[in-house]
Amino acid sequence: xxxxxxxxxxxxxxxxxxxxxxxxxxxxxxxxxxxxxxxxxxxxxxxxxxxxxxxxxxxxxxxxxxxxxxxxxxxxxxxxxxxxxxxxxxxxxxxxxxxxxxxxxxxxxxxxxxxxxxxxxxxxxxxxxxxxxxxxxxxxxxxxxxxxxxxxx
Amino acid sequence: xxxxxxxxxxxxxxxxxxxxxxxxxxxxxxxxxxxxxxxxxxxxxxxxxxxxxxxxxxxxxxxxxxxxxxxxxxxxxxxxxxxxxxxxxxxxxxxxxxxxxxxxxxxxxxxxxxxxxxxxxxxxxxxxxxxxxxxxxxxxxxxxxxxxxxxxxxxxxxxxxxxxxxxxxxxxxxxxxxxxxxxxxxxxxxxxxxxxxxxxxxxxxxxxxxxxxxxxxxxxxxxxxxxxxxxxxxxxxxxxxxxxxxxxxxxxxxxxxxxxxxxxxxxxxxxxxxxxxxxxxxxxxxxxxxxxxxxxxxxxxxxxxxxxxxxxxxxxxxxxxxxxxxxxxxxxxxxxxxxxxxxxxxxxxxxxxxxxxxxxxxxxxxxxxxxxxxxxxxxxxxxxxxxxxxxxxxxxxxxxxxxxxxxxxxxxxxxxxxxxxxxxxxxxxxxxxxxxxxxxxxxxxxxxxxxxxxxxxxxxxxxxxxxxxxxxxxxxxxxxxxxxxxxxxxxxxxxxxxxxxxxxxxxxxxxxxxxxxxxxxxxxxxxxxxxxxxxxxxxxxxxxxxxxxxxxxxxxxxxxxxxxxxxxxxxxxxxxxxxxxxxxxxxxxxxxxxxxxxxxxxxxxxxxxxxxxxxxxxxxxxxxxxxxxxxxxxxxxxxxxxxxxxxxxxxxxxxxxxxxxxxxxxxxxxxxxxxxxxxxxxxxxxxxxxxxxxxx
Numbered sequence: 001x002x003x004x005x006x007x008x009x010x011x012x013x014x015x016x017x018x019x020x021x022x023x024x025x026x027x028x029x030x031x032x033x034x035x036x037x038x039x040x041x042x043x044x045x046x047x048x049x050x051x052x053x054x055x056x057x058x059x060x061x062x063x064x065x066x067x068x069x070x071x072x073x074x075x076x077x078x079x080x081x082x083x084x085x086x087x088x089x090x091x092x093x094x095x096x097x098x099x100x101x102x103x104x105x106x107x108x109x110x111x112x113x114x115x116x117x118x119x120x121x122x123x124x125x126x127x128x129x130x131x132x133x134x135x136x137x138x139x140x141x142x143x144x145x146x147x148x149x150x151x152x153x
Numbered sequence: 154x155x156x157x158x159x160x161x162x163x164x165x166x167x168x169x170x171x172x173x174x175x176x177x178x179x180x181x182x183x184x185x186x187x188x189x190x191x192x193x194x195x196x197x198x199x200x201x202x203x204x205x206x207x208x209x210x211x212x213x214x215x216x217x218x219x220x221x222x223x224x225x226x227x228x229x230x231x232x233x234x235x236x237x238x239x240x241x242x243x244x245x246x247x248x249x250x251x252x253x254x255x256x257x258x259x260x261x262x263x264x265x266x267x268x269x270x271x272x273x274x275x276x277x278x279x280x281x282x283x284x285x286x287x288x289x290x291x292x293x294x295x296x297x298x299x300x301x302x303x304x305x306x307x308x309x310x311x312x313x314x315x316x317x318x319x320x321x322x323x324x325x326x327x328x329x330x331x332x333x334x335x336x337x338x339x340x341x342x343x344x345x346x347x348x349x350x351x352x353x354x355x356x357x358x359x360x361x362x363x364x365x366x367x368x369x370x371x372x373x374x375x376x377x378x379x380x381x382x383x384x385x386x387x388x389x390x391x392x393x394x395x396x397x398x399x400x401x402x403x404x405x406x407x408x409x410x411x412x413x414x415x416x417x418x419x420x421x422x423x424x425x426x427x428x429x430x431x432x433x434x435x436x437x438x439x440x441x442x443x444x445x446x447x448x449x450x451x452x453x454x455x456x457x458x459x460x461x462x463x464x465x466x467x468x469x470x471x472x473x474x475x476x477x478x479x480x481x482x483x484x485x486x487x488x489x490x491x492x493x494x495x496x497x498x499x500x501x502x503x504x505x506x507x508x509x510x511x512x513x514x515x516x517x518x519x520x521x522x523x524x525x526x527x528x529x530x531x532x533x534x535x536x537x538x539x540x541x542x543x544x545x546x547x548x549x550x551x552x553x554x555x556x557x558x559x560x561x562x563x564x565x566x567x568x569x570x571x572x573x574x575x576x577x578x579x580x581x582x583x584x585x586x587x588x589x590x591x592x593x594x595x596x597x598x599x600x601x602x603x604x605x606x607x608x609x610x611x612x613x614x615x616x617x618x619x620x621x622x623x624x625x626x627x628x629x630x631x632x633x634x635x636x637x638x639x640x641x642x643x644x645x646x647x648x649x650x651x652x653x654x655x656x657x658x659x660x661x662x663x664x665x666x667x668x669x670x671x672x673x674x675x676x677x678x679x680x681x682x683x684x685x686x687x688x689x690x691x692x693x694x695x696x697x698x699x700x701x702x703x704x705x706x707x708x709x710x711x712x713x714x715x716x717x718x719x720x721x722x723x724x725x726x727x728x729x730x731x732x733x734x735x736x737x738x739x740x741x742x743x744x745x746x747x748x749x750x751x752x753x754x755x756x757x758x759x760x761x762x763x764x765x766x767x768x769x770x771x772x773x774x775x776x777x778x779x780x781x782x783x784x785x786x787x788x789x790x791x792x793x794x795x796x797x798x799x800x801x802x803x804x805x806x807x808x809x810x811x812x813x814x815x816x817x818x819x820x821x822x823x824x825x826x827x828x829x830x831x832x833x834x835x836x837x838x839x840x841x842x843x844x845x846x847x848x849x
Contacts, residue, residue: 004717115781
């Protein structure tokens with residue numbers, strides 16, 4: 001899997017509890033396997049979803065200014081995969097999931113492609129933003145995503 | 154013996170005649186007679202009279218009377234309560250009856266004396282006078298010899314009654330045992346045995362003599378048969394059991410009369426108030442200590458010991474086995490005494506100890522549970538069931554020191570720190586000189602190499618071509634990092650402090666090679682399953698899915714005839730092929746939710762069993778992106794026992810600085826947050842060059 005898509009969520013819930021809420025919002029259920037928890041939903045002929053886990057993609061310990069990112073304040077990472085696999089279709093399916101969560105969960109949420117590109121964001125204050133293609137989730141485009149940044153440092 | 158007994162009795166009688174000591178039996182008999190006279194025709198009187206009447210006085214039948222005497226007491230609660238002397242005397246009568254019968258059979262001469270000397274009792278002029286039983290004779294004898302008028306004083310009687318009530322209460326509470334019944338039964342049993350004739354039943358007096366005691370209205374032979382049974386029972390040695398209900402017991406009457414079965418209690422003796430007080434105080438203190446767990450209640454143990462003595466020697470806690478104390482387990486208290494280990498067991502034991510000592514010498518932790526399981530199996534003949542074996546394996550797993558980062562994908566293919574195969578397969582940093590000469594382009598076969606080259610598929614012929622030599626069969630699980638990070642003690646970051654997620658033998662004090670081998674049985678002995686995949690040459694072997702040295706089949710380049718690689722993945726594979734690596738795509742398995750699907754199996758040489766490798770293509774050229782992708786690749790290969798990652802930064806023109814920084818950040822984060830890292834990471838820079846991490 002050379003590419004990946006993630007939805008980052010700002011919640012105080014632990015991943016397991018967050019997964020339950022995600023599943024509830026998506027009309028599905030969370031599944032535990034080998035100590036991990038997964039949430040997947042059927043979209044058309046594809047199954048979309050993946051592991052709900054602690055966000056380990058935030059800033060490294062003691063980050064330099066150029067190492068901060070919009071991901072830093074979002075504690076939960078929801079991996080979006082698609083079966084059957086299709087990179088382009090995966091991103092489209094991730095958008096659908098993102099839309100559903102924005103509508104039903106009302107948690108601050110980010111849609112990030114390949115752990116680098118900020119696709120969309122939502123929070124109660126700013127509402128939803130679909131970022132220009134190629135917007136970096138890192139300091140490169142901080143000006144773009146600063147409204148959705150949650151202070152994690 | 155009999156002679157001595159006769160002599161003793163003669164002496165005793167002489168003493169009694171000389172007034173040197175008092176025979177209390179006469180007094181008691183008189184007391185009993187007096188009570189019965191007061192209470193009318195008591196059951197006891199009836200029974201005694203009946204017994205005397207039924208006894209033909211032959212002597213042979215008297216044991217039956219004696220045996221039934223305690224039964225009489227049990228079945229006459231009213232009498233027992235009203236005349237406890239009767240109850241006490243009953244077994245005494247039983248004890249004396251057979252002896253008397255043997256030596257003075259059928260005299261019955263004293264019986265009339267009873268009537269004459271105790272005309273006011275109302276008991277002696279009964280049938281007992283005409284056909285006296287031994288009990289009657291004893292009573293008469295004692296009455297004749299006892300000075301008239303000896304009766305307990307009211308005070309003594311009061312004390313006696315109080316004492317008995319207290320004792321009965323304690324017995325009811327199970328605080329101590331009453332042995333009298335057992336003794337009476339034993340006596341009866343012995344008497345019966347002595348008098349038992351080989352020709353027939355013990356009693357020739359007919360059923361009446363027996364039924365009169367317990368079943369006055371039942372005179373058939375069945376009743377007699379039932380009454381004989383107790384005498385045939387084994388000796389009751391515990392003495393703590395209550396009298397058992399017998400078939401012949403009189404219905405409607407309680408069969409257990411408090412105090413009725415007393416046979417061993419000193420007759421007429423009551424503790425002094427002072428002694429009783431001390432006794433009560435002592436018991437109270439003892440019970441308090443027992444309740445508090447400070448003292449041990451030995452009564453159960455005594456009963457057990459008694460039973461054990463009856464049944465024969467049994468192993469007991471604390472018994473010292475008959476073997477050297479330096480043998481592990483020699484001080485096991487549960488092992489029967491005198492059992493020596495079999496040579497096979499001893500051999501296993503010795504082997505185990507040697508292994509244990511070796512591990513101890515190496516500073517590694519010892520798994521005591523596994524050893525115990527083995528010992529247990531050995532003790533039962535080393536015939537452990539598959540379930541037991543599974544349990545043992547489970548136990549070993551439970552105590553096998555786990556890695557700092559749990560590796561859910563641990564299986565038979567997981568390379569282990571003690572794999573010597575790493576040395577054989579490692580060529581270091583992809584510099585495979587053996588095959589580089591044949592590499593002229595991605596996906597092309599090497600020049601001059603025979604596609605069916607000699608020696609192909611011979612790699613499984615020797616059964617040990619992975620070079621591990623230890624038969625654990627896991628050497629082919631080694632990864633191409635063998636010459637890199639793992640072989641040198643783990644991934645090293647720029648700070649040279651990080652040690653990869655795998656703790657290494659020698660570095661991990663808890664690492665247990667034996668346990669590891671148990672977890673990874675010889676794959677050649679296992680069926681080909683997901684946990685024991687086929688090896689090169691085996692049917693079903695997939696070079697993209699399964700590890701194994703390709704040997705003569707090794708071809709540098711990308712081998713993806715089915716087009717499983719995506720475009721970006723293919724670019725990465727082609728780049729590796731340029732460096733003479735053999736790259737096979739791994740087919741995705743989406744049947745299992747959440748299953749990680751690393752992209753490729755990469756081999757750097759014919760002897761390289763292959764390494765699961767995750768490909769990543771960067772969308773941004775910064776250290777954060779490098780860091781995240783390295784960590785994500787680590788998570789991808791982690792379930793497979795580790796693997797490598799290739800990060801492609803060509804599209805974003807990744808700089809060497811960002812690559813190094815990103816990798817260093819990933820190492821730091823993995824160390825701090827206990828995240829898995831790829832064993833080796835290749836980062837393809839913007840110019841197409843590759844930096845291998847960790848660096849030498």
